[in-house]
Amino acid sequence: MPDAKPKNLWRFLRFTIGELFHGSPAYWLWVSFLALCVAAGCVAYYLQLRDGLVVTNMTNQVSWGFYISNFTFLVGVAAAAVMLVIPAYIFHRKDIKDVVLMGDTMAIVAVTMAIMFILVDLGRPDRIWHLIPGIGKFNFPQSMLAWDVVVLNGYLFLNFAISFYIVYNHYKMVDPKESHYFPIVILAIFWAISIHTVTAFLYSANSARPFWHNPLLAPRFIASAFASGPAIMAIGLQIIRQVSNYPISQSVIRHLSLVTVVALQVTIFFVGAELFTDFYNESEHGLSARYLFLGLDGHNALQPWIWTAVVLLLIAVTLLMIHPTRNHPWTMNIAFVLTIIGVWIEKGMGLIIPAYVPTPLGEIYEYMPSMTEIVISIGILGFGLLMFTLLAKAALPIQCEFLRATPDNIEDGKLCEPDQAKAT
Amino acid sequence: MTDQEKDGKKQPRDQEFNAARRRFFAKLGGVAVAGASGAAYAAWGGHTLSDTFADFFQKHYRQMTPDEVNDTIERIKRKAQKRYGVDIECADTPAIDGVVFGYALNISKCRGYRDCVHACVEENNLGSDTQYIRVIEMDEGSSNLHAGDHYYDPATVPMEGKYYLPVSCMQCDDPPCVKACPIEATWMEPDGIVVVDYDWCFGCRYCMTACPYQARHFNWGHPDLDPEKINKTTHYLGNRPRPRGVVEKCHFCVQRTRNGDQPACQEACPTGARVFGNLLDPNSEIRYILENKAVFRLKEDLGTEPKFWYFRDA
Structure with a gap:
């Protein structure tokens, strides 16, 4: 805990790092479990580096697979942090402002994971420096991938800057100066929309891939991101409330569930609009959609996936549309989980793979991830959760201390009870 | 054509730098060969340390000076010789x-x-x-x-x-x-x-x-x-x-x-x-x-x- 000594950056770092090593057995168990996932991922990645991407199931026909699917989903999760940032900083909702830092943290973690998924997808990660302007050759503004590099790294930096500034000031028991961080917050809000728009443009730019080449892709991306992201945040916040003494008002969860249900309705409408266009007067451009939903020439590997997603999303949206089930903790959380899985399929495998089936020359070649791809992905997921756990572990005591010192900041008057819940 | 012209203008400074870089790599290579050449061989997948270095820092083809292109081509030939045992022309x-x-x-x-x-x-x-x-x-x-x-x-x-x-x-x-x-x-x-x-x-x-x-x-x-x-x-x-x-x-x-x-x-x-x-x-x-x-x-x-x-x- 912060003491009477002068609070400088050095002490701040020492305090936060020290905090990581004080935890209950449950904390250590959780951290070890995640470390194990990361270790497994590292081993699998080592094998991939040694033998090449031939250990994946990707082919010249389906040249992007599970990695890029997960990347796409995570960019959406990162963007969705604005669903806390906007009410907190623009509409000054106190209850949300108390937890907005967790939204920023989730954005940092999701972007980091997204970037890691790109890295493991590269054939020659040793040449990543070719991207650095000046010493490399950065094809900006021509290449949409170059745009994506800019917006993702920029978003990472912005969120890190905001979070660091706020936590550090809270550590010093100073109210962060709004004039200092507000312009960056505004920038970060637009930037969040841009990361997902640019990622959608990355796909929709390709006239070679009719499945993506349509202007609805970016709006669809944003809509499903604002469904899955808040669902993940809501579950994360409830877990934090369980395992720490950090006060999280139920009104925040209610807010997130409302955002989720609205975004889900829009998502389902958009998907329906695309299906109508693809199937009413079916053309060769609709073959990918046919493959995804109905199978093509006896190939239907993705059919069970997409129908699972459709069913999950429909159940989720129904549960969240009915007031009693939206407000009941059980049904609400079930709806959140279904939303996350449903969007992960729809925005991941369901969006990336069909663009390659059939190929632009009409060939059908099916794809399912290999064990290596799955283990590496689990490793990255583990890394992300570990990163979130550690960041939260370091930041929460500081937040609690600050909130305790300024009780008017807490809406329902709940306080961080010092050391009461520390055991868990 | 324009790219070559651009390269031409940049050439003097690049050449100076590259001469220095080559000397550096040559020394490294010398060390690797004169020293534990066997160990260095195994560690760099059959390539000398200097080749491995030069491979890693190799420039974009269109940014290379003619000298650098020649160096690179020599390395390409050495790599083909090591991997396939054939002498190629490039x-x-x-x-x-x-x-x-x-x-x-x-x-x-x-x-x-x-x-x-x-x-x-x-x-x-x-x-x-x-x-x-x-x-x-x-x-x-x-x-x-x-x-x-x-x-x-x-x-x-x-x-x-x-x-x-x-x-x-x-x-x-x-x-x-x-x-x-x-x-x-x-x-x-x-x-x-x-x-x-x-x-x-x-x-x-x-x-x-x-x-x-x-x-x-x-x-x-x-x-x-x-x-x-x-x-x-x-x-x-x-x-x-x-x-x-x-x-x-x-x-x-x-x-x-x-x-x-x-x-x-x-x-x-x-x-x-x-x-x-x-x-x-x-x-x-x-x-x-x-x-x-x-x-x-x-x-x-x-x-x-x-x-x-x-x-x-x-």
Whole structure:
């Protein structure tokens, strides 16, 4: 805990790092479990580096697979942090402002994971420096991938800057100066929309891939991101409330569930609009959609996936549309989980793979991830959760201390009870 | 041309730097060889430390000075010697002024023998999982690619009611793959050939996604070349042995065509279906075809301006 000594950056770092090593057995168990996932991922990645991407199931026909699917989903999760940032900083909702830092943290973690998924997808990660302007050759503004590099790294930096500034000031028991961080917050809000728009443009730019080449892709991306992201945040916040003494008002969860249900309705409408266009007067451009939903020439590997997603999303949206089930903790959380899985399929495998089936020359070649791809992905997921756990572990005591010192900041008057819940 | 001019202006400073860099690497190399050369060998996958260093920091082809290109070519030769035990030649013949290559293919003559495919594999040192040319068996009276057969049995060709459509890189004049590459590892040369710097590409494969013709191929593993069959006449931007984890594609046999020869697929075609030449030469055969035959291009509606035309005998 912060003491009477002068609070400088050095002490701040020492305090936060020290905090990581004080935890209950449950904390250590959780951290070890995640470390194990990361270790497994590292081993699998080592094998991939040694033998090449031939250990994946990707082919010249389906040249992007599970990695890029997960990347796409995570960019959406990162963007969705604005669903806390906007009410907190623009509409000054106190209850949300108390937890907005967790939204920023989730954005940092999701972007980091997204970037890691790109890295493991590269054939020659040793040449990543070719991207650095000046010493490399950065094809900006021509290449949409170059745009994506800019917006993702920029978003990472912005969120890190905001979070660091706020936590550090809270550590010093100073109210962060709004004039200092507000312009960056505004920038970060637009930037969040841009990361997902640019990622959608990355796909929709390709006239070679009719499945993506349509202007609805970016709006669809944003809509499903604002469904899955808040669902993940809501579950994360409830877990934090369980395992720490950090006060999280139920009104925040209610807010997130409302955002989720609205975004889900829009998502389902958009998907329906695309299906109508693809199937009413079916053309060769609709073959990918046919493959995804109905199978093509006896190939239907993705059919069970997409129908699972459709069913999950429909159940989720129904549960969240009915007031009693939206407000009941059980049904609400079930709806959140279904939303996350449903969007992960729809925005991941369901969006990336069909663009390659059939190929632009009409060939059908099916794809399912290999064990290596799955283990590496689990490793990255583990890394992300570990990163979130550690960041939260370091930041929460500081937040609690600050909130305790300024009780008017807490809406329902709940306080961080010092050391009461520390055991868990 | 403009790029070369730009390079020319930069040259003095670069040369100074490179001389220093070479001296540095030479010393490193000396140390590696004089010292525990055995250990260094194993640790760097059979390469000297200096080669490994130089490989890692190798510049983009179009940013290299002539000296650097020569150094790089020497390294390429050493690598081929170490991996395959063959001495290759590796040229960097530039584009010829006043030449833009184009291709025309007579569908009426193509019988689907795939001799072009195999000649290309041999000429261009392709691994066993890579073919730059794909011949599709199409239903007569239909241009639906999805209904075509990519894996027809060559023993039975030509089949009644079918025609054959060979597809390879169209060398688009507005290539979506070049636009897609985030690090300019692929570009169009002055003679219209879209090439890849295999030592610059970092294998993101976005170009493969962008290509409407399935013309780009990735080295998922290390290309499995038979040392006996390696074509030793190679070009930096063409058929030199490729590393793992990078994209490659048809380059109109740049190692042959810039020396005035025909591409391997053209030479191999037993029916004379293929016509290759200089689009800027009004007396060329390809110009005659473009001006006198009912030519069409595959997926012309996408606006990528392919320099590859199809036609039929009327």
